[in-house]
Amino acid sequence: MSGQSLLVPGEITPARSVPGNIRRPEYVGKPAPTPYTGPEIQDSDTVERMRIAGRIAAQAMEEAAKHIAPGVTTDQLDKVAHDFMVDHGAYPSTLGYRGFPKSLCSSLNEVICHGIPDSTVLRDGDIVNLDVTAYINGVHGDNNATYLCGDVDEESRLLVERTRESLNRAIKAVRPGRQINVIGRVIESYAKRFGYGVVRDFTGHGINTSFHSGLIIPHYDSPHATTVMQPGMTFTIEPMLTLGTHEYDLWEDGWTVVTKDRKRTAQFEHTLVVTETGAEILTLP
Numbered sequence: 001m002s003g004q005s006l007l008v009p010g011e012i013t014p015a016r017s018v019p020g021n022i023r024r025p026e027y028v029g030k031p032a033p034t035p036y037t038g039p040e041i042q043d044s045d046t047v048e049r050m051r052i053a054g055r056i057a058a059q060a061m062e063e064a065a066k067h068i069a070p071g072v073t074t075d076q077l078d079k080v081a082h083d084f085m086v087d088h089g090a091y092p093s094t095l096g097y098r099g100f101p102k103s104l105c106s107s108l109n110e111v112i113c114h115g116i117p118d119s120t121v122l123r124d125g126d127i128v129n130l131d132v133t134a135y136i137n138g139v140h141g142d143n144n145a146t147y148l149c150g151d152v153d154e155e156s157r158l159l160v161e162r163t164r165e166s167l168n169r170a171i172k173a174v175r176p177g178r179q180i181n182v183i184g185r186v187i188e189s190y191a192k193r194f195g196y197g198v199v200r201d202f203t204g205h206g207i208n209t210s211f212h213s214g215l216i217i218p219h220y221d222s223p224h225a226t227t228v229m230q231p232g233m234t235f236t237i238e239p240m241l242t243l244g245t246h247e248y249d250l251w252e253d254g255w256t257v258v259t260k261d262r263k264r265t266a267q268f269e270h271t272l273v274v275t276e277t278g279a280e281i282l283t284l285p
Helices: 044-065 074-087 154-173 181-192
Strands: 105-108 111-113 127-136 137-148 234-237 241-242 248-250 257-258 263-265 270-275 280-283
Touching: 044 074, 044 127, 044 137, 044 234, 044 270, 074 105, 074 127, 111 127, 111 241, 111 263, 127 154, 127 263, 137 154, 137 263, 154 181, 154 234, 154 241, 154 263, 154 270
Parallel strands: none
Antiparallel strands: 105 111, 105 127, 111 257, 127 137, 137 270, 234 270, 241 263, 248 257, 270 280
């Protein structure tokens, strides 16, 4: 495994501005979002709007990823994604969500999720997760991926590759009539082949007009995830696999989640809609 030193918090720049003509999610400026009470099954109009939001989020993430290189700060990546979304009429969903100060999450190496972009400088050998969500036309599209920065060691490279594969396998397992726990069963059984930990306390989620609808998508085989998938359901799958334990610590910022043993972790995510025969990915560039 890489001998990189562990991460420490950097300096956070002020929140980036969004033009006043761009519609904000209802939670901006509030301590928490209004609980979602609508359906988990979406009509065709909502799904079509989510395709647009998902495409913008995927393109913004791709654009930011082009700038991943040693010497670049995570705050610079945040600016690229922020500017792309705003230029395309979308609001960065994370900006102001429960007080989150930035337009994407940047999670490096031992950070499982929710890392805050700051003055941290990318180093040769880092693995970098970017999590980007766009809000436009009243709906959200959410995706993330883990990228290699420079010359990455083989153990970390394989972790990234296999985490991507676990997501692909989970998407193929989506079928109307199946319980949601089939998703976690597929991810966990694949991860166990390599001795990886599967993060349990951070999950996929329902998404639509709400960033997080209340529907939970575990990435392990949970006996409680018995909701039956139906055509029109929209949710994310976003497995987080680790080289060691699935247990975690939380930084004092209240957001940054790191593996308890400080071993590396990778994540991939798509927003999906259940179809009559399987799943359609809504976060394609």
